[in-house]
Amino acid sequence: MSIIPEIATVIEKRSLDKTHSLFRIVFDSEKKRDSFTFRPGQFIILSIFGVGEAPISITSSPDEKGFIDLCVRKIGRLTTALHELEENSKVGIRGPYGNGYPVENMEGGNLLIVAGGLGIAPLRSMLRYALWHRDKFKQVSIAYGAKDVESVLFRGEMYSIAERKDIKCLLSVDRVEEGTLWKGHHVGRVTDLLDMIDMPLKDTSVAVCGPPIFYKFVLRKLLDLGYSKGRIYMSLERRMECGLGKCGHCVVGHKYTCIEGPIFTYWDAINLPEIF
Amino acid sequence: MIFLTLEKKKLSEFLDALSREFRLVVPEKKGEKTYTFSHYSSFNKVALEFLRTILPPKKFFFLPKESLFNIGNDFNINSCSIDNADYILFGLHPCDLHGIDILDRAFSYKGRDSFYWQRREKIGIIGFSCLPDKYCLCKSMRTDFIESVYDIFLYTLDNVYMVTVRTALGDDMVRLKPELFKECTEMDIAEYKERIKIRDSKFIRIIDITNLAELLTLEYKSEIWEEYSKKCLFCGSCVMVCPTCQCFDVYDSTDMISEYSIRWRRWDTCMRKDYALVAGGHNFREGRAERFRFRYLHKEIGFGDEHGKPSCTGCGRCSETCPAGIDMTEVVRRIRE
Amino acid sequence: MDKPKVGLYSLTSCSGDILETTNIEEDLLTVLKWIKVVDMNVAMPSTGETPDIAFVEGAVTKDEEIGFLRDLRKSVKYLIPIGTCACTGGIIARGPEERREWLSDVYKEAGEDIALRFPRPVREFIAIDFSIPGCPIDKNYFLHCLGYLLKGVLPEVPNYPVCMECKMKENECLLHYRRLPCMGPVTRGGCGARQPSFGRPCDGCFGIYDDANVEALKAILKDIGLNNDEIQKRFDLFLERGCT
Numbered sequence: 132m133s134i135i136p137e138i139a140t141v142i143e144k145r146s147l148d149k150t151h152s153l154f155r156i157v158f159d160s161e162k163k164r165d166s167f168t169f170r171p172g173q174f175i176i177l178s179i180f181g182v183g184e185a186p187i188s189i190t191s192s193p194d195e196k197g198f199i200d201l202c203v204r205k206i207g208r209l210t211t212a213l214h215e216l217e218e219n220s221k222v223g224i225r226g227p228y229g230n231g232y233p234v235e236n237m238e239g240g241n242l243l244i245v246a247g248g249l250g251i252a253p254l255r256s257m258l259r260y261a262l263w264h265r266d267k268f269k270q271v272s273i274a275y276g277a278k279d280v281e282s283v284l285f286r287g288e289m290y291s292i293a294e295r296k297d298i299k300c301l302l303s304v305d306r307v308e309e310g311t312l313w314k315g316h317h318v319g320r321v322t323d324l325l326d327m328i329d330m331p332l333k334d335t336s337v338a339v340c341g342p343p344i345f346y347k348f349v350l351r352k353l354l355d356l357g358y359s360k361g362r363i364y365m366s367l368e369r370r371m372e373c374g375l376g377k378c379g380h381c382v383v384g385h386k387y388t389c390i391e392g393p394i395f396t397y398w399d400a401i402n403l404p405e406i407f
Numbered sequence: 408m409i410f411l412t413l414e415k416k417k418l419s420e421f422l423d424a425l426s427r428e429f430r431l432v433v434p435e436k437k438g439e440k441t442y443t444f445s446h447y448s449s450f451n452k453v454a455l456e457f458l459r460t461i462l463p464p465k466k467f468f469f470l471p472k473e474s475l476f477n478i479g480n481d482f483n484i485n486s487c488s489i490d491n492a493d494y495i496l497f498g499l500h501p502c503d504l505h506g507i508d509i510l511d512r513a514f515s516y517k518g519r520d521s522f523y524w525q526r527r528e529k530i531g532i533i534g535f536s537c538l539p540d541k542y543c544l545c546k547s548m549r550t551d552f553i554e555s556v557y558d559i560f561l562y563t564l565d566n567v568y569m570v571t572v573r574t575a576l577g578d579d580m581v582r583l584k585p586e587l588f589k590e591c592t593e594m595d596i597a598e599y600k601e602r603i604k605i606r607d608s609k610f611i612r613i614i615d616i617t618n619l620a621e622l623l624t625l626e627y628k629s630e631i632w633e634e635y636s637k638k639c640l641f642c643g644s645c646v647m648v649c650p651t652c653q654c655f656d657v658y659d660s661t662d663m664i665s666e667y668s669i670r671w672r673r674w675d676t677c678m679r680k681d682y683a684l685v686a687g688g689h690n691f692r693e694g695r696a697e698r699f700r701f702r703y704l705h706k707e708i709g710f711g712d713e714h715g716k717p718s719c720t721g722c723g724r725c726s727e728t729c730p731a732g733i734d735m736t737e738v739v740r741r742i743r744e
Numbered sequence: 745m746d747k748p749k750v751g752l753y754s755l756t757s758c759s760g761d762i763l764e765t766t767n768i769e770e771d772l773l774t775v776l777k778w779i780k781v782v783d784m785n786v787a788m789p790s791t792g793e794t795p796d797i798a799f800v801e802g803a804v805t806k807d808e809e810i811g812f813l814r815d816l817r818k819s820v821k822y823l824i825p826i827g828t829c830a831c832t833g834g835i836i837a838r839g840p841e842e843r844r845e846w847l848s849d850v851y852k853e854a855g856e857d858i859a860l861r862f863p864r865p866v867r868e869f870i871a872i873d874f875s876i877p878g879c880p881i882d883k884n885y886f887l888h889c890l891g892y893l894l895k896g897v898l899p900e901v902p903n904y905p906v907c908m909e910c911k912m913k914e915n916e917c918l919l920h921y922r923r924l925p926c927m928g929p930v931t932r933g934g935c936g937a938r939q940p941s942f943g944r945p946c947d948g949c950f951g952i953y954d955d956a957n958v959e960a961l962k963a964i965l966k967d968i969g970l971n972n973d974e975i976q977k978r979f980d981l982f983l984e985r986g987c988t
Binding site: 138184379380404 | 475476478482484486513514516517518520521522624627653654655656657658659660661668670672675677682683684685686687689691692697701704705708
């Protein structure tokens with residue numbers, strides 16, 4: 132795998148809220164467009180030449196061919212520059228990197244997705260994968276929480292998924308601003324949604340992603356409910372510079388998050404030195 | 408593997424011959440008390456008495472700063488040309504050979520780093536024996552001898568060097584001046600055995616690394632880390648001079664003269680505050696004591712699982728270089744107590 | 745697309761930083777293909793245009809300089825102090841705050857009429873976007889930063905000490921081996937270890953960096969034979985005043 136990126140074009144840029152946008156990216160090389168495959172939970176490293184690079188998880192599903200979607204928060208030097216790009220601007224893409232979710236192990240069982248805020252970005256890829264291959268999973272549920280209605284990313288998409296009969300999709304916000312329409316299910320914590328979801332403990336994989344405080348409460352709740360530490364999958368955020376297990380920045384204990392992760396079972400994560 | 412001898416006074420002829428065929432790198436004096444590996448100019452500048460250079464030989468294949476590619480307004484990526492000259496590095500002690508061995512593993516772990524290997528593969532290595540000083544920890548780290556990495560190894564005896572030729576490239580080197588080399592005699596072998604014993608007895612400081620990985624893990628919360636982090640300047644010197652430190656930072660710049668955007672990589676250090684900082688401001692290793700401990704754990708436990716051995720070669724550079732006088736031996740001894 | 749307009753302005757200073765930009769010499773013409781200089785008092789008359797990027801050298805010592813900075817801030821995209829005086833107050837901010845006596849010593853009666861404020865850095869009066877320190881600035885680092893600004897992004901602050909760049913150049917450590925009072929371990933990098941590379945200890949003109957362990961360096965300076973007063977002087981030269 133090379134540290135040299137491929138040239139790609141931002142063909143569409145859609146604002147999701149004040150600080151988040153969805154970027155649809157297409158490789159310029161037709162060959163690369165056809166050959167690029169990835170697993171849900173993997174990430175790419177995006178370049179804006181002259182500015183730098185940043186690791187960003189892929190939010191589209193591997194089944195959607197010809198493009199990748201990135202859901203990005205405007206937060207650092209590179210993501211700010213990315214938000215300032217106009218459509219049809221050139222960027223560099225390399226990857227995919229990381230292990231991704233172990234979909235082979237998850238298939239055949241139940242799937243519970245628990246997302247908080249921007250944590251939906253890698254999980255949306257997993258969700259879309261599960262919907263595409265719905266027959267490969269038994270029950271599928273998603274609990275997604277955000278701080279307010281405006282911050283529920285992919286709101287329209289989530290509302291329509293919630294109407295499907297073959298998946299349980301529960302949405303929650305911390306608060307509803309006056310005069311805002313909330314078609315979700317709950318006002319409160321995302322952990323409350325977990326009580327409303329009745330998933331068997333056996334054969335259930337739980338994919339969790341969100342900010343640090345979210346992890347703290349959700350993991351405790353999942354353990355209380357009795358889910359196995361070996362089947363709870365977390366996505367660890369670290370500073371990934373090379374993506375190739377060389378530069379050292381993403382190391383936790385002695386593991387390169389960029390190649391051994393970013394997806395770790397809760398059990399593996401708590402057994403990493405310096406994790407907590 | 409073949410064993411030969413080379414008369415000490417003939418070394419200059421050998422190096423001259425090598426320098427005509429290859430780009431020869433030798434130890435030279437740098438400042439008043441320091442040495443550096445630099446390009447051979449004449450034999451009288453070769454500092455055979457040297458023990459350690461400021462920077463380890465990694466600087467020839469893992470460059471302090473290198474451009475990975477450049478790109479113009481046409482969005483064509485031009486990979487930067489890699490200097491392919493065949494280097495021969497002369498005078499590497501066993502610790503530095505181990506350092507190269509560990510870096511070789513690191514830069515091949517789950518995928519080869521092409522920038523490293525394009526240079527590394529072109530490099531020939533002549534090992535050179537040494538006698539330890541107070542910073543040398545190779546015997547403790549079990550890196551005081553090596554049977555790989557080098558092409559030729561020169562072991563100093565009274566009047567001759569015992570020459571071990573390990574590879575075909577080493578053989579090519581010897582055959583540039585075959586008349587300089589002689590068969591090994593029984594007397595040479597006897598002297599070689601004697602020399603090994605003498606060298607062994609000269610190690611002043613020995614640290615015990617038995618169960619060190621476990622002890623360091625058990626002492627994870629020790630106050631020692633906090634104590635040393637008050638003394639440490641976090642200047643990064645120990646990392647820059649380490650033969651096995653591999654961290655780098657990737658960044659871009661725009662060269663206004665050539666009108667290219669250039670992607671660079673440059674040595675970095677885990678001691679640096681922003682090392683594990685992510686966009687949005689969360690820092691996964693902000694505290695000084697945490698950073699100090701992280702480096703020690705990496706050197707002494709290393710990527711044990713991946714590389715099969717600790718990352719410290721006992722070369723003593725970090726201890727000798729530290730402006731704050733922090734000595735690895737002392738830190739390890741304190742942890743053991 | 746129009747070339748971005750760049751203005752270089754002087755407050756109270758020796759003009760050394762803007763002068764240093766002229767040392768770009770043979771490459772200056774190439775640089776001018778990218779930008780239009782609208783103001784640079786050491787080299788040309790002002791074109792009267794408002795710049796997109798303003799570089800300001802020197803410390804603030806007069807009330808009219810504050811007014812000038814406020815107006816400038818309103819009209820430019822990037823306002824960037826260059827040189828140590830503009831970034832931290834610099835050499836002229838050393839010594840006692842009360843200087844009335846000095847003025848009359850140097851300028852006799854005329855000194856009475858000079859309204860002088862104690863020299864302060866630019867950022868104390870207006871918001872700045874970035875700073876390019878150095879006494880004088882390093883022309884290569886200046887170009888490096890300008891390259892980013894033309895891309896519409898701010899450069900990354902070099903948050904590492906001079907020692908890292910010094911080691912990469914394989915210099916013999918002046919502090920450690922020659923016991924010279926080098927400020928490299930606490931000083932922000934970016935200059936490529938300018939002074940140590942010539943065998944002179946770093947004076948710290950890029951200012952203190954975020955993670956500097958000042959106490960540890962003071963202990964070492966004491967160890968190599970400096971007394972408390974001498975140590976304080978080393979820190980006062982560029983580092984501590986206006987940095988804390």
